[in-house]
Amino acid sequence: MEKKKSTVHLMVAKEAPQETALASRFGGRPLIPRAATPVWPCCRECKEPMQFLGQLVLAPEKGERLDRLVLLFMCSADTCETWDAEQGANKAMVVVGNSWKIWEPPQVGGSGTPLLRSDAYGVEVVDWEAQAGDGDAYDPARQSWADAHKVARRKVVGQMFGQPSWLQSADHPECPTCGKEMAFIAQVEEGPRYETSMNFGGGSAYVFCCGSHAAKFLWQQ
Template sequence: MSLVCPRVLAMTTLMIDAGPVAPTARVTRTGGVPLAPAGTPWPCCTSCKGPMQFLVQVVLDDLGEGVEDRGVLALFACQNDPGMCDDWEPDSGGNQALLFPTNGLEPLPQPEGGVDEALLLLGSVRAVSLLHVDEPDYDRAGVKWAAGNDRPASSVLGQLGGDPAWIQGDETPSCTSCAIPMPLIVQLEEGPDHSTAMNFGGCGSAYAFACEPCGRAKFLWQR
């Protein structure tokens, strides 16, 4: 008698544009105001020294691995002079990925000095719906979902967890503390509205990784 192992379906967790949400909502969202512990300074670019633009907040509990209060990931990138500060590189200083604890978060005050808000915040705040698609390949999962729901592919804002769908080569970063390759937390698309989209070089994708035990995170994009 032969034994047949049950087929295990690998799934992709898509992030679908769910419309506007409050700019300080404690949810996974693109845009809005970053939430951080009191006294956290607004991240600045190490190249041009200017304050970075806040892009995304990810509530790590949404990864759905049965662990609560895992914290929040906040992503920033320099938009003071796009293309000049290497904001696509994980260790260039042109972007920052920060892990914060769940408790004690409050809206991060904008830096002083009359900085143009468009350089600090995206033009819209979008909530996400998390949908599990029984397709392990992220690109195919997005196409499958859009075709089955009569929605444009641009409604897919990214994926939560899973395997990166690299546009170029594999650039999975390692933790600077323990040297272990970091797991993907979120892959992001620029967004459906070009006037308020994130800048990943024009039709690019971004990738954020984290080593939660070490409290480290890294962020990069490709096009």
């Protein structure tokens, strides 16, 4: 049987852009619309403020001019169910705007885990063609990109759009605003450096968004 080739939009780690630049990146402080005054998200389970993981830039919606940004937060406590899109131990926020400012995290007491990561990196989206093996083309694409560039596979920090490569069964969250199945926007790996990586249990996170209604994420291992 002939195996089909498909193009995967890999996210490859690169040097972190300036924090003020409207760019997809992991680490650093989040950007929010200049006029916004949101409250830093707290974990619904342990009530502690969550750590900012990173942000993904999305193009404006059809007929709109405002850029969209999805901000990802996750609780650092081992005891909270951070994998679940609905438990409140992680949060994806979609914010829209055309003028941005840096969102300073709140001050926390000595015992709290840092609200910002110790690592920061940008992402470059690379279109890479690969042959799907038994599953989808994402894993083969990740491996062949790493092989072709003679670097570790973890330098590929995910993919944008395309098809999610599920580690468990498919799990598309519903939009809390309109009830429709949310669109898949990114799959995110734990990061290019083991010591500073995000904790997805060794697996991947999956990010979804519905227009400017809402965003959600979950992880699987």
